Amino acid sequence: MADLRSIDAPFVALGPSGVAIRDRLKGLTLQDEKVLRLVGDHLGPLASSDLKVRCAAGLDHDTGQWAERKRALTGKSSSRWAGSITKATHDQWALARRNQLAHIRSLEAGIATITHRLSLPVGEKGSKRVLGGYRSAQEWFAKTRRLHLLRDRLEQERADYRAGRVRIVRSGKRLLRTRHNLDAAQLTAAEWRERWQAERRFLVADGESGKRYGNETIRVAPDGQVSIKLPVPLAHLANTSHGRYVLTSKVSFPHRGEQWRDRIEANRAVAYRIHEDVQRGRWYLTASWTISPVKTVPLDAVRAGGLIGVDTNADHLAAWKLDTHGNPIGEPRRFDYDLTGTTTHRDAQVRHALIRLLHWAKRHDLAMAIEDLDFQTEKTREKHGRRKAFRRLISGMPVARLRARLAAMAAELGITVVAVDPGYTSKWGAQHWQRPLTTPRRPVTRHQAAAVAIGRRALGHPIRRRTAPPPAHQSDEQGHRTVQAGPGAPGREEPRPRIPGPRPGAVPPGRGAKAGNQDAQNRSGRPAEHIHLMLSL
Known part of the structure; x- marks a missing residue:
């Protein structure tokens, strides 16, 4: 790895x-x-x-x-x-x-x-x-x-x-x-x-x-x-x-x-x-x-009631509410803006999208988590070479202006903003959350999954979901056990290493749902025939 x-x-x-x-x-x-x-x-x-x-x-x-x-x-x-x-x-x-x-x-x-x-x-x-x-x-x-x-x-x-x-x-x-x-x-x-x-x-x-x-x-x-x-x-x-x-x-x-x-x-x-x-x-x-600097709220107090994860993209903001345990609740939201045209038009579009996002957060009385983006080292043609479309994409994202406006407007409304490291949020969000959250009536995009990843990182939880425990540990007799890493575990957000051998919860050979059920098979010597002969004696 x-x-x-x-x-x-x-x-x-x-x-x-x-x-x-x-x-x-x-x-x-x-x-x-x-x-x-x-x-x-x-x-x-x-x-x-x-x-x-x-x-x-x-x-x-x-x-x-x-x-x-x-x-x-x-x-x-x-x-x-x-x-x-x-x-x-x-x-x-x-x-x-x-x-x-x-x-x-x-x-x-x-x-x-x-x-x-x-x-x-x-x-x-x-x-x-x-x-x-x-x-x-x-x-x-x-x-x-x-x-x-x-x-x-x-x-x-x-x-x-x-x-x-x-x-x-x-x-x-x-x-x-x-x-x-x-x-x-x-x-x-x-x-x-x-x-x-x-x-x-x-x-x-x-x-x-x-x-x-x-x-x-x-x-x-x-x-x-x-x-x-x-x-x-x-x-x-x-x-x-x-x-x-x-x-x-x-x-x-x-x-x-x-x-x-x-x-x-x-x-x-x-x-x-x-x-x-x-x-x-x-x-x-x-x-x-x-103005005198606003006293920041302790991070533990911000996490107490959950928050809203926000993913910044070239044409919209993807947001999703999370509870204190890092689980997404409700429906995801999308706040679009158009970055074409004059500078005044782009600035108005960003401001309008932030107003709708902040008013939504204010109605739910929740803090917001957003990536601490900085593309200054990502815009060079030496790094991306011929990928002009990608360079144009990240150059057009107004991360500096959006960050400054968000801090000012959120402070005016009394909304706390938590900045998180943007590393691997899109990749791990799509890997661990996009498919589980997708339903026939609600297709989840990669950006919405990234919003969940950003919110979980702000709450102190690892991005990856909890894995199901083995069947022997799913009962109340021994207590529920998961493979969830604690907030203080080093490397808790990294991909889980592959453990050799059978997976936990895998069905052993010969013990499947139909492996021992011979009654449904049209075979001689099945258990039903032996029982019938014994009763006829």
Whole structure:
């Protein structure tokens, strides 16, 4: 039997650490839009220049340089605008560093895979766990060239990482690349330029506890009135005292509006961001704030009432309720979503499926168990080679977005989420649960069986079902005995080894249901004839 990888223990997933809500700025006048664009266009170049200075400093940056950058920006804007710009720059540089390290790990994995396959003879077959050699000499030669390319890239990325060099594009590389493919994007040069300028504007203000309504730069009153502290060069555009501009539009925040209102009335910090959606011709205001981590429920308390196992797939969520003993109860549920189309459509589909799933769990007052999926190492073409359809399938699964949304929405409804190791759940679920749960009126899919496996793993039970005991141990005289492994038994989820010899409960030779019953046979000398002769004497 091949060695199986270790299975991590299930754990209760943490809730969100922040909240973000958004509302549309309706009814803005032409003067309001003009002022917003002027402020954003003035602060945008300042944010770009500050990011350039931060990237040039690299690993030598310290608090003194941070203060110097802020002083340089204060004279061109204001102290609070300068603080928001420098903080956004720091967060963007840190994110680029994390992405750079993840890219290095991806290159290392690709190089290791190609090196292994090149060391094998051409045409050698592999297995499910070990890749074989390349199919042809032509493919082998092409991969040798790609290996040199990846090694050069890895050497360059490592040098950049050691030196602290990062490459960042404000407004995103995707929009930048769209400039070279305007026909495919169905955009004109003017339309692209408008989007580019809108994305590079800077209208973000960090909150500050103790100040009026939690933010002095972009202030939103409890009645929804929005006012902006104008930068010093644009102070002449103010329509009220203290260099502020009040918008004619008001916001209400239908979602979490009470929480937001309670927070600003207590003068607690709230960050705001104003941005323009060029495609729709709309302006939006986003409010965000941090929240204290939600205290997680102990795992034993979560298991006390059973839970719902959820299997994540490319087009639906398969769910099944389980009791405390790991037995599926009721009927399985399926929550579909469509991941085709635009990003907004895909996000709405995932959100709608999660809402239906969470409301179903809330009605039954049960926790949920879901796989702790991460496909970052599974998307490389070096690992899956020509299996483009499979790579496209796992790349399209929104595991990161689904995981983040599920944690936030479940915390809002008070539903506990248990994350489990995804190893072998689909394989063992189909092996041990798909056929026993299938009935003539209820065909069970592989994904529904995987949901049962996920739920059992979260409950601390092995995935495999209990096997029937031998006939001698099925009576009450000796007590019922099963081959079920305990929660603490090592390797309890692994396949049961084959024991040589007769199976427990097998019928010995000559002792079947008809082996000793000769009355039903048309043979001479059967017991019925002997009994008849004895009675006739």
